[in-house]
Amino acid sequence: MYKNILLLLFVSLLFFAGCTSSEIQTGEDAINVSLLQKYIFFLASDSLMGRDTPSPGLDTAAIFIAEEFKNDGLKPINSSYFQRVKMGKIKLGSNNHLAATINDKKINYKIKTDFTPFEMTGNKEVNAPVVFVGYGIDAPKFNYNDYAGIDVKGKVVFVLRHEPEEDNPESIFDGKKATHYSSVDKKVEIAIEKGAVGVMVIQDPLNHSMLNPRGFPWPSLSKLIPEDALPLSLDFNEREKIPVVQVGADVAADLFGSVEKLKEIQSSIDKDLKPASFEFKNVLISLKTETEFLDQSAKNVVGLLEGSDPELKEEVLVIGAHYDHVGVMKKHRDDEDYIFNGADDNASGTSCLLSVAAALSKMDTKPKRSILFIAFCGEEKGLFGSKYYVENPLIPLENTVAMLNLDMTGRNSIDSLFIEAADVSPELKEINEKENEAVGFTLLYSSNIGSGRSDHANFIKKGIPALFYFSGMHPDYHKVSDNPDKINYPKAVKVAKLVLRTAWQIANDNKKYSLIKK
Amino acid sequence: MKNLLKIATLSAIVLLTAFPAAAQSYKIKYNFETDKSYLYDYTMTNKMTQEVMGNEMKFDSELNAIIRMQKQGDTESGNSILITSLDSATVKTSSPMGDTTMVMTDMLGKRIKLEISPLGKIVTREVLDSVEASLMNAQFNRETISLPEMSENEIKPGESWTVDKVDSVETAGGVFINTSKNVYTLVGKESYKNYECLKITSVSELTIEGNASMQGFDFVAEGTGKATGTIYFDNEKGLLKEMVQNMELQFNLAGTGQQNIIIPITQEMTNTYTLK
Known part of the structure; x- marks a missing residue:
């Protein structure tokens, strides 16, 4: 009897592991170069005029992201995929x-x-x-x-x-x-x-x-x-x-x-x-x-993947990426490119975020904890979208267990990836490192901890552990030459897969993670 | 009565000894020797404060440099042709981001050719070895020592003269115009480091205005400032021995484009030039 119970338990574990493994495989398979290209080529197209905050181009991007969230089965919050970020001059x-x-x-x-x-x-x-x-x-x-x-x-x-x-x-x-x-x-x-x-x-x-x-x-x-x-x-x-x-x-x-x-x-x-x-x-x-x-408000775009566990679904992992960029060059020659398309900054991170949402929608099993996807506006103006969110959270911050931030994730060598804020978020670092074994990046840890370089900083200020995925600086940063043709798509795919795997682990965990205050 | 007489006599002696010195007038002018190099120790301490949304960030820096001035010859009109350059330059900075020390090797030996009148007025300026003009180093396409301009007239102690200067500096696709109204006052003769020197003080009012554009970021700057200075001038040799200037400049930097910003900046500088 005891042997039978052990056998049953072993088989169950194998089944569960196999299910989890195949689940994550299903998700990973959904993330590919053509999906990333579809997102990046749209978000970084000239028609969006550099996605300045606020601008009609940014509004168009917001509608696109919201549509994708909806198609992926993410739920709106308070009946809306948008959070109005009140800002102005x-x-x-x-x-x-x-x-x-x-x-x-x-x-x-x-x-x-x-x-x-x-x-x-x-x-x-x-x-x-x-x-x-x-x-x-x-x-x-x-x-x-x-x-x-x-x-x-x-x-x-x-x-x-x-x-x-x-x-x-x-x-x-x-x-x-x-x-x-x-x-x-x-x-x-x-x-x-x-x-x-x-x-x-x-x-x-x-x-x-x-x-x-x-x-x-x-x-x-x-x-x-x-x-x-x-x-x-x-x-x-x-x-x-x-x-x-x-x-x-x-x-x-x-x-x-x-x-x-x-x-x-x-x-x-x-x-x-x-x-x-x-x-x-x-x-x-x-x-x-x-x-x-003078009101010049813009929108964060939000989509919620509700958790499957009756209790843990109240807890939430935030995955964020800013979708704004810096607009257009006002003074320019007629024959000169004047649109800052921001393909890497941050159409790439936004596209990875959309890819992770799409991947999760393809998976039959839903994570235990909820995952809140947020595309932030106003990052280039001073991390405004994320600052507004943490001051006006749609889900209480005390229920937010972690934040993963994607900002500039499509350039430089396919072999390596910067992970920032890992030194203040040790458990997240450990999970991410473990999941990376299947993805294969050489992870580079910057000493520029949790500082104000991107949206994760506002979550860290509120005591929420976070990781920041960043593929590194390049000569096209904040230049009109930051275009979709410069993106390393296979690398962006790898980043999205790593984020998917790490998010999956966090969202199926029941632990609270620490934040080291420095 | 006798005491009163004594006091009156003493006072008269004091006045008599003081008066000849006060009465003496000076024609102050530069007299550089051809082919001779003049080296100045130059120290600039700079406290800069930037304000963003009511919060201040302080940046302190200290530049230590050796300025070389070499006279090449004279023009037909009697002006001096001087080549100025930096022999060494080290900057120490302290800011909320950390402290650093930089040796500014890119700036060393970059020559500026100046035609200077005997009164110290710059007649022409030619950049022989240019430094790439950016916001940071535009000033290095200028002479790093600005000689005080002397009066056209003979000057007695206590007398003043005024020099108005306008200088335009091209940088980052724009032009910044600096103006100054400088009032110099001859204090008198003083012994300075075993040299008989004329001591001159200065009070200046400064303005800065300009605009530039970099990578779609267009910005303007406007501001005003005040400066005071003390100069020791060896009039027998026609050489500036030492000059100390204290300057406070308040200006606003406003940008449009990738960012819309208005940053009030305060700079408090002390420049010290000492002839080696």
Whole structure:
């Protein structure tokens, strides 16, 4: 009996292994050069005009990818294959003013001459007392707090740029290097936490001679900067916004009596590293800033392969690739190629992703965990699509066990492949290495761990282990010559097969993977 | 009463000894010797800060170089023909990406031919060995020492003269125009490293404007700056002994094309030239 049970178990195991082996073989067989060519030649065709974010060409690519997801039996999420990624340009509005009433005397200041809003400013008007809070830093790790013993709730704060002892190699603020407390963004974050309703920033006069109110160089206030140079930015309500302006020497002189007086105060803060914060007496600030958001949203394309295990299907593996590129060259000769087709960057990764989806659709057995395929937009603008996704996940991030990112997977030698972020994702590295035994790449591990080079970085920032598949740099990178004829299709096939095998293992696993924080 | 007289006499003596020096005027001009090479130790420390979405990135660098200036001869109008080049150049950089040291071998020995008036004004400039113009090294197609321009008139201590300069630098398919308004003031005569030198201070206002295009990335730059300097000039030999300039430049780089970006950049530089 016992022998029979053992035999049965052995046969079952053989059957299961054979089934798994043949399943993965079925999937691998579905990935071939002609499939990759079909995808890459379409995505990198001139008709898509370089797939800039946003652009009609990108929209066409999104529809194509969504159709493929649908054909492969992937499910939409919330009835849609698209996730709208809210992004746009922030333009300076026309209603901005700054005035100070000092001892009942009102002084109106001029934009650009006396004050300039920063790009993170809010659309608000405030009328409030003003408090000088030194460098505007509260840094418990450095035992330094400009806000100690002073109430700024409902008030405007006046802060110096940078941090104490800026040029002192022995400064507690990391010597001469700037810590994140030095940035205006961090000062504003702290001011909001403390309840301030507005921020006036001035260049620290002790270390810098130019005290002009620089703020953000808005095209509308500039002689040369064109309006279309305004960068795209994501629109998700990360935090409250309040008016934030940089002010010039005249404003400082009106408030402090003279710039020299402000220098003296700064000097004493630097010397003692003690706060010298105070509320200005008989001073009221009237501050209004206005920006306009020009919507230029684009779409992530999503498709879900639901897991087969009743419990594990709640967990998800994300396989991602960005499908955008950098558009067209505006200034060019008539006879010159001007379209950045981005065949390798990243029609190749997107096509590998589509191939893996297609392969899984051909397999009879579905993985236990779910697999979410995401084609990201806006990667070239600053990893926007993936950043938006991790801030607005369609499946809770706590259920996301891993992320595999494909970016530039079709060039260079067929023998080798770069795997990045492996050093922070040790179990994923192990699985990938094991699966690679059947695929045969020489895997190259870059020391450029999980950094901000591609979309996986945003998942790593959220604590999700990831691997980044990358075939290496080449002379056509971000050039009009990155065309489909330069792609090493057999290599792209191998990459897709490796990703399929690794994804299959992860999706049939029940383990949680670690992420090493560096 | 006697004390008051003493004080008055003493004051008069002090004034008398000071006055002749103050009253003396100088015709300041360069006097290079033909076939002679002049070597300057050059150090440039540069702190650059870039801002992107409220976050700052700091890049520090230090260039140590030896500048060679050799006089070839004179023109008929009495101007000097000088060949300038770099004998050595090493750059140390420190940035969030890491610290590096580079020996700039590509720049060494690349000659610029200058015709310079006795007052130090550049009359003509010819690049004899060009360096491929890119954003990084466009400046190396320029002389690496900018001699202060002296006054056409005789100058007394305390007096100033103004020099306006316009320079256009071609780089990366575009042109950048730098202007400066420089006010020089003769402080007086001072002993500098055992040489009797004229001490001159300078205050400059700077502007930069321009545009360029690289691989579908079109960009413009605009900015303003301030500089102050101290110069020690050996007027007997007609040689610049030392010049220290502190400069702060705020400019904005805006690009369209593959990326749309606007980056405020601040550069704080100290340039020190010392005759070896």
